């Protein structure tokens with residue numbers, strides 16, 4: 001999003017030359033540049049043996065299950081976001097957080113940072129904002145996540161990471177065949 005007005009004081013921004021970024025919207029009063037940056041968001045595939053943690057959140061996808069996700073909050077590292085979101089939405093404690101690449105969502109200017117993490121302990125205690133949280137066989141994940149394209153890309157990477165050799169996991173995955 002290109003800023004036109006200062007989010008702090010409301011003044012109209014001027015374009016100031018920044019050495020390596022070119023012209024950047026700038027507020028002289030606050031002496032601050034407002035870069036056109038995406039919103040970072042994490043997506044996490046939590047794995048326990050042959051199972052993966054799937055959620056139902058109808059406001060995201062009506063007929064599809066999703067992975068844990070959430071926005072990075074100012075003041076925390078991305079790894080802290082991953083840990084916090086899994087804990088908040090599902091009650092589960094994770095470890096071995098591994099970064100598996102990013103995807104950009106142009107319509108919402110969201111930068112999706114994708115991760116895999118291992119279950120450490122805890123029982124499922126879902127938050128209010130989640131309709132359902134459950135462990136599902138990882139072989140069923142791609143079928144359960146029909147509408148969630150980025151989530152499915154992450155599950156395919158996780159299947160590689162865990163050395164999955166079968167075909168069953170890909171049976172609903174038309175693009176793969």
Ligand SMILES: [Zn+2]
Nearest residue numbers: 006009027030
């Ligand atoms: Zn300002």
